[in-house]
Amino acid sequence: xxxxxxxxxxxxxxxxxxxxxxxxxxxxxxxxxxxxxxxxxxxxxxxxxxxxxxxxxxxxxxxxxxxxxxxxxxxxxxxxxxxxxxxxxxxxxxxxxxxxxxxxxxxxxxxxxxxxxxxxxxxxxxxxxxxxxxxxxxxxxxxxxx
Numbered sequence: 001x002x003x004x005x006x007x008x009x010x011x012x013x014x015x016x017x018x019x020x021x022x023x024x025x026x027x028x029x030x031x032x033x034x035x036x037x038x039x040x041x042x043x044x045x046x047x048x049x050x051x052x053x054x055x056x057x058x059x060x061x062x063x064x065x066x067x068x069x070x071x072x073x074x075x076x077x078x079x080x081x082x083x084x085x086x087x088x089x090x091x092x093x094x095x096x097x098x099x100x101x102x103x104x105x106x107x108x109x110x111x112x113x114x115x116x117x118x119x120x121x122x123x124x125x126x127x128x129x130x131x132x133x134x135x136x137x138x139x140x141x142x143x144x145x146x
Contacts, residue, residue, distance in 0.1 A: 003080040004050035008042050008072065010059050017068035018096040018123065018140055023060050027081075030073040032100035036131030042072035053084045057091075066094035069121075075099045075106070079113035085120040096140075097121045100128040 006028035011017075017024040029045035030037075041047070060067055067088045074081055074097055088095050097117075099106075103126045106114055118124065127146040135141075 002053050002083045004052055005056065005077070005080055005084065006045065006048040007051045007056065008039075008048040010056065012059065012063050013065065014068075016140070017070055017098070018066065018094075021063075021065045022068050022096075023063050023065045024068040024070055025056060027069065027071040027074045027077065029076050030071055030100065031076070032073060032128050034100060034128045034131075036134070039071065045076070053087055056084060057087050060088060060093065061091060064091075064093070066096070069095070069097040071098070073098075073100050075101055075114055075117070078111065078117045082113060082117055082120075085117055089120055094122045095120060096123045096125065098125045100126075102127050 008026040008028050011024040011026070013021045014024050015021055026039065026042060028042055028048035030043045033040075033043060037043075069081065069085075085095060103124060106118065106126075125141060125146055
């Protein structure tokens with residue numbers, strides 16, 4: 001049985017976490033603690049509601065929209081997210097993922113479950129939010145370093 005995922009919120013039909021209407025899933029847990037973070041309530045790894053991949057996929061299938069993983073930082077729980085990412089792909093839906101890690105950090109670390117998850121992600125919005133680089137004109141990014 002797959003490990004339950006800690007879900008803060010599932011936003012159905014949002015247009016702020018990638019192009020078009022999407023199903024955005026906000027996961028609990030983040031240690032980046034970026035000053036000015038838009039979602040500091042997601043930092044606690046034990047917050048949110050435990051949900052199975054199938055429970056989440058019921059919502060994803062119902063909407064039929066591409067999916068965005070956000071949080072918190074989903075990559076802290078990459079191994080647990082792999083079955084969900086695979087299920088999203090099996091439905092033929094696109095997948096975006098937001099992370100406070102940089103792509104270069106992830107590659108240097110080489111953690112197998114993160115590498116496997118990255119193979120399933122169509123677009124990775126990477127890097128910590130930096131309030132001094134905030135630019136509201138950027139699409140789908142909070143700061144220009146991302």
